[in-house]
Amino acid sequence: MQPFEKMTGLVAPMDRANVDTDQIIPKQFLKRIERTGFGEFAFFDWRYLEDGAPNPQFVLNEERYQGASILVAGPNFGSGSSREHAPWALGEFGFKALIAPSFADIFTGNCFQNGMLPIVLTQDEVDTMMGKALQRTGYSATVDLEAQTVTDDGGWSASFEIDPFRKESLLKGLDEIGQTLKKEDLIAAFEATHPARW
């Protein structure tokens, strides 16, 4: 996994609650057997019209948000299906950090597995960033994982909490499976006292 480095980027707003993973990547694209190729289908039903043309009403289609790498969204982002295709699609679309008042549990885990940082800020803080992203063209922010802060281009700043283990894994780009397999002795010892059920 690529280490998560301090990053600065354009902020795109998605001002709605409960954006579920069926919206992030609809089911018709889950038949691929690779980890790549999902970005062009992210938010497909919202993003494209029936004839395949970009939907001008969809916020991420607006010219001023092209190239955004930070998404600020409403509460309970990533709810529903466990499909890891959702963070794969968001990552390929260009997002490296997501900011919301809350995220669904499985989605949060899936983000961390893919070097994507889900940042929980308070509703007020999210409202502040959402308002600026909606109002001002070119609104950008810097995410500093080491310092656990988000600072925007006007100097406004907020800090966030993160599990120290997840932080370390992201900063170092650790292979989590490799880390676990180093604990072979512990796992084997557990298995020895824990017979299978059948």
Next chain:
Amino acid sequence: MPKTMFRKIWDSHVVEEPEGRPALLFIDLHLVHEVTSAQAFEGLRLAGRKVRRPDLTIATADHNVPTSDRHLPFADKIAKQQLDVLDKNTADFGIRLYDMNSPDQGIVHVIGPEQGYTQPGMTIVCGDSHTATHGAFGSLAFGIGTSEVEHVLASQCVVQARPKTMEIHVDGDLPAGTGPKDLMLHIISQMGVAGATGHAVEFTGPAIENMSMEGRMTVCNMTIEGGGRAGMIRPDDTTFAYVEGRRHVPKGADFDRAVEEWKLVASDDGAEFDTRIVINAEEIEPTVTWGTNPGQGVGITGSVPDPGDYEDPAQAENAARALEYMDLRPGTAIQDLKLDRVFIGSCTNGRLEDLRAAAAVAKGHRVADGVRAMVVPGSAAVKILAEKEGLDKIFKDANFEWREAGCSMCLGMNPDILSPGERCASTSNRNFEGRQGKGGRTHLVSPEMATAAAVAGHFVDIRDWEYRDQ
């Protein structure tokens, strides 16, 4: 100190839990299906890793399989490729597979319990959010992503931060005409779709204790729709009676010993939960969702809400958005909503008891003109048992389609989808935009309510249903 059931199971599966860090948790059963596993197996190959415990890993094909004409060549080549890859991966890594043509095939959360893989006190994971279903047996079961699937394949362990605990206590009995599905739609409408986020939930109270195992599975299954990490119910005599005699359950004296151990799994008296919610079952009506998340539900005697009536502006906006997508006007009586399609099935309501309940409603009636209704058994075994009881005949006589087992129109990965604008009464678990087909409009209900709606052509109150015995 008294312990919760969650904590007992957690503690007995911890390989390592360093202070302030997530635990390394051992997994007793890993369920695998075609949609979330291909990339995990590929990851193993690239890293030169093996599956550590093929004996604890079970695979089936459920999400994208067609539910009719299985003898014909696959129309969907990409879906076929995904199934072929599952065949190859399970063969290469020595994993038991119940493929599309196996008599034991079915929705992963239906076949686990059915075959006795799911037992009390276990840890169970699957690359699927509805893994919570298995918690009905007093096990700790939760959904994971594909990277974690790879992690479990390689190590039989998963790295997890310990969730908080929540008790949802259901007081009183469920009124006639309501069941587990109505209970869950009601609970989620009360606590919200993120109400249980970060929590392992234990359901308690007389309504739960009096519920069948299949009903309890519906309850735990829907926990994820309230944001819960896991749903759990203490194992009791109902549980033990259900599991006894199933293929992978211990037999004879071993079974008796297992039951004694399983009894110890229940939460201790006085165990404390981080959060507690009390629900009054008596006030629950047959429930129908009107919106685009499972928390947007209302009783059958109610009407479509007016976004202007919400105090919270965010909720008002959510409601307005949902009404626009669903093409509904505030104040419309739920019973006036006309339907194009009806879907009976899924890991939520595709078990034998669900089909029996639906068939009792359908018996002697006919699906209304202009409505297409399909029944999709949760597993091949459910289908066979239902046919032995003649349920298929009741459905077919009533003009319902009787199909092969799979996830089907719950998520529309196979050809079973809604067309844009179609309105559907569905026994599945999610009414998200486009879930059952782009532009499709889903209303979540119980199997009985879905069947009655198919016959009437619009939603009706199942409490007034004319059951026919002929």
